[in-house]
Amino acid sequence: MLVNQNLRLHRFFKFTWKVDILMLLTCLAAFLFDKYVILTYTPVPTTLPALIGTAIAFFIGFNNNQAYGRWWEARIIWGAIVNDSRSWARNLLAYCSIPVGSDITPEELRFRQRRMIMRHIGFLYALKEALRKTKDTTWAFYLSEEEAKALKEFTNIPNAILDLQSHDLEQLQKDGLIEGFRFLALNDLIRAFCDGMGKSERINNTVFPTPYLYFTRVCIWIFIILVTMAFAESSGLWSVFFGWVVGFIFNVTHLNGMHIMNPFSIDDLPTGVPISSITRAIEINLLEALQDEQVPDPMVPVRGEYIF
Template sequence: MLIVKNIRLSRIIRNTWQVDLIMIVSCTVAFLAHEYLIAHHFIVPTIIPGVLGTAIAFFIGFNNNQAYDRWWEARKIWGGLVNDSRSFARSLLSYVPKNAANDEVVRRMILRHIAFLYALKANLRSTKDLIYIKYLSEDEQQQVEKQRNVHNAILHNQAKDLEKLYTSQLDGFKFLDINNLLIKFSDEMGMCERIKNTVFPTTYSYLTKVFIWLFVVTFTLVISQDMGWWAIFMGWLVGFVFVSTQINGMSLIDPFENNSSGVPLNQITRTIEINLLQMLGEEEVPAPVMPINDEYVL
């Protein structure tokens, strides 16, 4: 997630240079086609790029709105995970009767929750992030890795340990309170998976790209009649506005991707990890995730 107010020119160039080169070539070809072919036969009506520009505005507006909705929903889900994780640890530490056996179960459940978060993050980013292993026993690690959905298997083990606590004189209302948090974790996990597994309609993104290229070519053809060689530069400049806006929106389509535009899962997960370990009274606590180049966090 970008944390700066102004985007560096180097980032803009890095994200758009390939498209810029293709646009310049397209504008050059359009200008040459006008000068040596079209200009001798007919005049390109100005209404053509005007209509295309209007259509592109609708498509880009829809794409960007839907992309931001996906990103913002993902951010709200992980914001909820932060709050619910703290409540979960606080409830376990406060509600469960104190004795050696219960204290061991509570500690195991809190550490297992950190493992759940890291396993969920790895799944959402389609990476092999094995940090969660250090918060599970060897037997449990082998058991959960037999299942396709590791984080769901971890959550299932949480329910088993909660049942053990219930049989150890945990008050029924307090049991329901903690169990409701497990249900919330399951809901939040499912919502994340829904966003990840729901593909953005391909027709919208594809047609937007097609319309932009048609617009750039027709716009260059129209202004070539009055601007000469400068039409190549102006065609690229106007096209750059549409292309960069569309690229900006598309970068939010997959909010869990490990890039500068995605939801900062590393930072959020590490924050929860630090909070829960400190609540347990652990001395060895990892450092917070720091911004990269003072520009973004992952």
């Protein structure tokens, strides 16, 4: 996610240089075609690109609106995961108690609580890597060696971690370490984590309707050609520059929406939801709740520009 209000020039050109060159070549070809072919028959009326541009603006506005909706929904989902994660650690530490006559020691209870909280951090890292389709295994660090080895056989590791959490929570109730209503509260949090995971996967795996993107892109290029040809008679070679300016505005506006359409991806323009930073923030909160001595530092923006 970009945290700086302005794009650095090198990133700006890295984002647009390919389409800029292609637009300039297209505008030059359109100018030559209009000058040596079209003018022999009839000039292109200036009202034609004006009408088409209005229609394309509606298409781009719709696409960008839907893209921002996906991005904002992803941010809401992970905001809920932050709150539920804090509640998970708080409730585990506060709700569990050793009943009278039990042979379970405070050290064993503390071990179980810590294991479930650390395992939740592993769940967050596993979910983050699954959404970004990377092969990082940071999640394994927060699980026991036996659990990590067994989970590598699963296709959906975050879901498998939640299964382990449910089994441990059930065992806490069987051992009398947690009462019925408090058990339900913690079980509701596991269900909330599963909901957040499923919603994130839905956004990540749902492809934006191809016809909207394809025809919007095609219409933009037709529009650029017509604008250049419409200006060619009155502006001469300057029509190439004017066509590029108009096309730049439409293309960049369209590309901006396309880059936030997949909110969990990492690309040349890091505009997605910063789930790495969010995961680190949750990890810090949970380790502090455990009074752990080794608490990592928060992630800082890269060159003061963006965070992942």
